[in-house]
Amino acid sequence: MAKKINFDKVVNRIGSDSMKFANLQERYGNEDVIPMWVADMDFKSCKKIIKALENRAKEGVFGYPYNDESIYNSIYEWQKRRYGWSIKKGSISLASGVVNSIAFIVQAFTKEKDSIIIQTPVYHPFARLIKENDRKVSANSLVLKDGKYKIDFKDFEKRAKEAKAFILCNPHNPTGRVFSKEELLKLAQICIDNDVLIISDEIHSDFLYDGLKHIPIASLSKHISKQTITVNAPSKSFNIAGLMTSYVIIENKKLEDKYKKYIKKFELMDNNIFGTLALKTAYNGCEEWMDEMVAYLQKNRDFALEFIKDEIPLVDVIKPEATYLLWIDFRKLGLTPSKLEKFLITKAKIGLNNGIIYGKEGAGFARLNFGTQNDVLKTALKNLKKAINEFIV
Numbered sequence: 001m002a003k004k005i006n007f008d009k010v011v012n013r014i015g016s017d018s019m020k021f022a023n024l025q026e027r028y029g030n031e032d033v034i035p036m037w038v039a040d041m042d043f044k045s046c047k048k049i050i051k052a053l054e055n056r057a058k059e060g061v062f063g064y065p066y067n068d069e070s071i072y073n074s075i076y077e078w079q080k081r082r083y084g085w086s087i088k089k090g091s092i093s094l095a096s097g098v099v100n101s102i103a104f105i106v107q108a109f110t111k112e113k114d115s116i117i118i119q120t121p122v123y124h125p126f127a128r129l130i131k132e133n134d135r136k137v138s139a140n141s142l143v144l145k146d147g148k149y150k151i152d153f154k155d156f157e158k159r160a161k162e163a164k165a166f167i168l169c170n171p172h173n174p175t176g177r178v179f180s181k182e183e184l185l186k187l188a189q190i191c192i193d194n195d196v197l198i199i200s201d202e203i204h205s206d207f208l209y210d211g212l213k214h215i216p217i218a219s220l221s222k223h224i225s226k227q228t229i230t231v232n233a234p235s236k237s238f239n240i241a242g243l244m245t246s247y248v249i250i251e252n253k254k255l256e257d258k259y260k261k262y263i264k265k266f267e268l269m270d271n272n273i274f275g276t277l278a279l280k281t282a283y284n285g286c287e288e289w290m291d292e293m294v295a296y297l298q299k300n301r302d303f304a305l306e307f308i309k310d311e312i313p314l315v316d317v318i319k320p321e322a323t324y325l326l327w328i329d330f331r332k333l334g335l336t337p338s339k340l341e342k343f344l345i346t347k348a349k350i351g352l353n354n355g356i357i358y359g360k361e362g363a364g365f366a367r368l369n370f371g372t373q374n375d376v377l378k379t380a381l382k383n384l385k386k387a388i389n390e391f392i393v
């Protein structure tokens, strides 16, 4: 594939209403800190998306939207082409965000005090939304062995006997794990045996490295699909998270009716015209852009892994099979989570996510977002090396 897009070009995001780049002084006490936390990327989106949005903006009329079949078709085609999943027609509902969709699903399908399984350390809004909805977090800790996170199936099975739902994060944030077909089949079978609803968050499904292929859990069998609600979005893949457009796939008519009835209560039936236009344009015309971007990210990942191994031996790093998130193990520094965060901000001048927010297993870890220009990543890692060298003398 010929290289066409210049992902090396630094984009100034300060002053662009970006969560990641806003209020650096207030957040870090220093404007020099490189923000590498919240999961969006520092690249401009695909040109075709930008053009389509420009053209729509020029129309100047932004009335209520109408979603014809073309938006659903673009999602069917994407799922089929990218992951080999032929979704039953009529089983897609548009939504604004993946996280708020999961919150609605939790409300619609579980009751107060019900247990919901998550695999910690995991994307922190899962535990938050479970608790905010007065449900109970059932934490099936992933086990770190020889640099790779594995599932404790015995513990999962025990928890499934009590739980009503399981929020699967695949690919897994923050560990970067891509669960294998065998692992997914095993998880699904336990959920089926115990009638646990699988809520599968597959938002990172386009960022797989080393030739790995994403497997939607619901695509594994009709039986599994009947037990599953899948949530996905083009927001990470095309860097359009601010357009608040995602989708929910439910191939089980009974579950679908229940979900739709619940959503209707809140009159949540419309979508943003810019978001749906971006989704369609992305899935229909930006695949090459995305493949090039993922190849760039793989180079960033490999660079970071090598740099840390060669230059910062006091720090361990988990090799992500997917996502643009690097889960770094700083435990050898012996710092508490708050001291580690302070050290990274004040000494290394990098703003990472504190590992502890993902669960107790994340104590001593931090998550670095490498969805950025290679030069920015290099500077961040050089800063880290210097800070650690000074720490140990």
Ligand SMILES: Cc1ncc(COP(=O)(O)O)c(C=O)c1O
Binding pocket: 038, 039, 096, 097, 098, 099, 100, 123, 169, 173, 201, 203, 204, 233, 235, 241, 246
């Ligand atoms: C696993 C996972 N799910 C969901 C989201 C956010 O999705 P949304 O912005 O659509 O709510 C993120 C963002 O980082 C994520 O990592």
